[in-house]
Amino acid sequence: MASSDTAPAHAADTASGTGSGTAPGAASDTASGAAPEALEVLRRVFGYESFRGQQQAIIDQVVAGGDALVLMPTGGGKSLCYQIPSLVREGTGVVVSPLIALMQDQVDALSELGVRAGFLNSTQDPDQRREVERAYLAGELDLLYLAPERLLTEQTMRLLDNGRIALFAIDEAHCVSQWGHDFRPSYLGLSELHERWPQVPRIALTATATKATHAEIASRLKLEEAGQFVASFDRPNIQYRIAPKNDPKKQLLNLLRTEHAGDAGIVYCLSRASVEKTAQFLNDNGIEALPYHAMLDDRTRAANQARFLREEGLVVVATIAFGMGIDKPDVRFVAHLDLPKSVEGYYQETGRAGRDGLPSTAWLAYGLQDVVQQRKMIDTSEGDSAHKRRLATHLDAMLALCETVECRRSQLLAYFGQTGEPCGNCDTCLEPPQSWDGTIAAQKLLSAVYRLHHERRQKFGAGQVIDILLGKETEKIRQHRHDQLTVYGIGTELQDGEWRGVVRQLLAQGLLAVEGDYGTLVLTESSGEVLGQRRKVMLRREPEKAAKAARVSKSKAAVDLPAEAVPVFEQLRAWRAATAKEQGVPAYVIFHDSTLRQIAATAPATLSELGTISGVGENKLAKYGQQVLDALAG
Template sequence: MSAVDTLRRVFGYDSFRGEQESIIDHLVAGGDALVLMPTGGGKSLCYQIPALVREGVGVVISPLIALMQDQVDALKALGVRAGFLNSTQDFAQRREVESAFLRGELDLLYLAPERLRVESTISLLDKGRVSLFAIDEAHCVSQWGHDFRPDYLGLSELHERWPDVPRVALTATATQATREEIATRLDLTGAKHFVASFDRPNIQYRIVPKDRPQQQLLKLLKTEHAGDAGIVYCLSRASVEKTADFLTANGIEALPYHAGLDNRTRAAHQSRFLREDGLVVVATIAFGMGIDKPDVRFVAHLDLPKSVEGYYQETGRAGRDGLPSTAWLAYGLQDVVQQRKMIDTSEGDLAHRRRLSTHLDAMLALCETVECRRVQLLAYFGQEGQPCGNCDTCLNPPTAWDGTVAAQKLLSAVYRLDNERGQRFGAGQVIDILLGRKTPKVEQFRHDQLSVFGVGTDLSESEWRGVVRQLLAQRLLAVEGDYGTLALTEDSGEVLGRRRTVRLRTEPERTAAPRSSARAKAAAVDMPAEAAPVFERLRAWRAAAAKEQGVPAYVIFHDATLRQIAARSPATLADLGGISGVGENKLARYGQQILDTLAEPAAS
């Protein structure tokens, strides 16, 4: 069966997207490949179809042990013979999968990377026929990346042991430097690179100044995403727990997920998120890699991500079905202070800390830009873009202003505290001095005697905090020590000496949430209003079928497929088989149930 026939008969799609066909043809012909494709772009088809077309078993190396069962269930629902081997299985379960592999009764076998360090696994693969090796989440091999997995470093040995088996490494997130690191560490320097567009036009990127962030998040969820599934990321375990409790107390069902919870609780919360509608997970970055849930409508960050790669990877978990979704981040002065302090105290040598600082600088530049967020995000990955009309800076444009004088006032206050008094303080004390506030602390240290006392009354406290934040972002100001005190940098003198102009971002007035552009809405499947009740009946049928089988609802059908069915109202199995996402196995298994559901009288 050809690749196109496999796409249609197994997966139910008429045509490939983007680079999929070129990648698949290259692998089927026996070539090695390094594939960069955004989350939701169809990476899995790039190795699943070659595994079905080539003789033998496709071996998929994935770090996602907790999700392997769901991945295999989704393939079995398509009629694909799939299995997995990992530490969650007992001896009998492993033996059953191994026997199926040796009998040639598998199309795909999923392995955790650490399994390849076990001699019995190597011996097993030697006894069977491997059609290809797919290394999923390949960025995990990057030692200074956001998801490093030490076991990935041993995967370079695949080529040495099985030189004639094609390999494909896949990831959703990698700069040019990370791509080169992946190729070197996995011995894929001779592989063909396929780089798809990083653009996800259905995602609306929004970054807001922090102002009681939990309340801001609650407003977002209640006004724009009521009843929607979503992920909220926090930096610490304590923040995860507090935020989940806060949302639950305010009527939004939210579950915590972090490394401090026991394995059973984490697994239960992840399972509920995948299987139930409208659930919110509040998590550290330990959650989300490989989550195939297509209807995540929002990803929110209550703390600043450490890198653009991490941010892009996490926000990419929204809107995998192509429907309009939100990537929302609340960002403030304390985030910058905290991240800089974490870098200064991090393990590793100077080069490592510089690398972390470079990642943070890029993230801060994305937060502070007055240009289109999407253009800046794409540029980070080496891709050109046009203003999208669907991010906050496009829909509610901020302006830049000449903040040189304000910067001089603030830097002068920091200089006088340090050089004239031998004192260092945090942003709050410096701002109180500039605003001329005679607080007990100001009077205690006689800071009302400084020449800069009261010279900043032209700006409000929140505006001064914005100035501090942006000077930190531009490295014209630094934070030091455990208490986050402010200090000058090598570049501060350029501003104080009037040799450098400082441009600062004016925060736009807080208005109603920006509306999605027509471009984003075009991503949704066109469904007339009268089809909405039919769509809901189909969703109810799907939920019952998924519960009966113990699988996530999207394993049965994606929302996008149900929308098409509701819109077109097929009357026969042949008509239903012509809808995107309905392959032969699902047509045979669910076709009559769908037609019966469509024939049900509408509720009065």
């Protein structure tokens, strides 16, 4: 479906091997009080016994004709919140999605569940579009997917007028936030829906939003009076790790070889050139990797995306253009080789890992040049000073997350206005870094920048300033007679890498700035507080060794299975892979690993017993039940 969580993906989010039989979400809730029709659809179509978290309240709100604004993390079960009301209410649920390239997969996944779904977009020929329009007008569609640009045309509006609309689901609703990380101007027009169809309930959904973005979504979509549902943003199965950058491609290769051999994952890079080089580097070193960025032709981009969804163990190296709506549940890692521009973007991207609830890694390589580069991008960005201040605020929050000595998960949740105890499973919990009084070091470095500027009328980047502090005898130092400065050689108590960490953290704290195309260092208004001994500077000291990952066994998909069930599980996976290939759909559209694990563990002998497995709905039981029993018998 249109969100990052399609209906089948919820199966993986459900039990994570527990066999609980409840629909995906946060904390388990009973089904009592849910609309009987909604609960019956949940059990018959999706194969779950009860709702979880806030799903029941959201669904009841929309089924009753009320509006809802839903903030729920990726993997939290958002799609059920509009799919089930679309099946319960009269008419067709119209889903607004920015994800044209994925609509076919979304419709295929629903069709596997026996749900009548269709889409209208530019990939169809006129005959295909006419058939979908006919089905809508005849009341033969449960869900219809549209991009906002197509929905807002007068032709589509008239089409919808002539049919029966059950609800409007506005997916990826953060796209309406003008200064958000995925802004889509066309989303601003979606406020027209309520004006044209005031009796049709609307549900807007997003996997990430701060309080400010939440308020902006509500305002722009005129949902201030809607039911507001905010779930916990905690993803406890994801291990957050941020490593000092030191030849990041080699660091990435080591991560993949030692912890994620054979795993599917996403690697994010800032530039297209970096995407191409990194993908080539991984391929040269025996890891199959596909590039994805805006300059690839449409055919190649679509083919690479399709391969990632359908094949197991592939790595995609991409710009941030990739990933929204990707419904692959078994992404075991998301790696960033460049600093994300905001915590919201970082959370959205890392959230694409571990949708099946199994242990997954969010790894980021972070260094001085990242800070310099991001600051420079803000200075040269289009927009007024208010816009640049917003960008700087986003970056400051991201830098604070990188530099914290506290639990990263707690800080991440705090950014979204939520609280959390130290998790024990991020790098700062596993190998706590120390904070140290870096006031004197900061004074030395700021003094060097000051003397270069005011005594010599010169500006240099971090490398030259550090060489001066270390008293190095380089050609550049001799040429500019920097060995005659009073600060020359006063910083030998720290090594080169440690000084780079000081520069990085002073930049992060706004005590130092960069300017120009060459990233030269300049003082800020706050620098005087440190030089004048009016401000203490606490800095983060990296642990001597990187945090050890809490790893699972190599047979990750078989976590929590008894030993005798592991070969049965692999047998079921082989059947699923062959079936998916034959049908031309991703394997998870057939059944999720969590469902196959439960089948392997319980070994049902009859169709009736198989029908009790979480994630085996009525349609899938009829379509695949005997094949599964045959695979178990074989």
